[in-house]
Amino acid sequence: MEHRHKTSPSRKKFKVVASARKVLFTFFWDMERVVHMEFLDQGQTVNYERYISTLRSLKLSFGRLRSDKDSILQHDNARPHTSRQTQDALRKLERTTLPHPAYSLGLAPSDYYLFRQLKKYLKVHHYDNDEEVIADVRRWCSGRSSEFFADGVRQLVKR
Structure with a gap:
């Protein structure tokens, strides 16, 4: 807050750089690799219909990458993830689902x-458009070793 005389001109605020847009993506990973990744178009939101579509794509990715059905799927408790329709789709996916305690953001392995x-990686880069961000995220993910992903799962067990 600053004290000014009534007749003083107001301060002008200049925007030096346009605000960065956000790129939203859904991401599934296991102890070895990224299993499935989808980027949402600008303005698109995740509702239960969109999430069910993602789960169908995930099932196809599982089919290509894993023959076993011993995978455990953990996701957070956002509304699209907990709807009755989503729960039905998860049963059709034929994967064990690890329940996520209410409001426990610290348990989501992707977050922590x-x-x-x-x-940390993206912070030091500048991108001109969403396609560059998406390409760099894909490149970064594919450059992680299986040990990187295994460490994340091990840390979840500790938490």
Whole structure:
């Protein structure tokens, strides 16, 4: 707050750089690699229909990468993830689902491990458009070793 005389001109605020847009993506990973990743178009939101579509794509990715059905799927408790329709789709996916305690953001492995590392990497780069961000995120993910992903799962067990 600053004290000024009534007749003093108001301060002008200049925007030096346009605000960065956000790129939203859905991401599934296991102890070895990224299993499935989808980027949302600008303005698109995640509702249960969109999430069910993602789960169908995930099932195809599982089919290509894993023959076993011993995978455990953990996701947070956002509304699109907990709807009745989503729960039905998860049963059709035929994967065990690890329940996520209410409001326990510290348990989501992507939040405390993977996204923290990705944010550190992206922070020092400048992108002109969404396609560059998406390409760099894909490149970063494919450059992680299986040990990187295994460490994230091990840390979840500790938490």
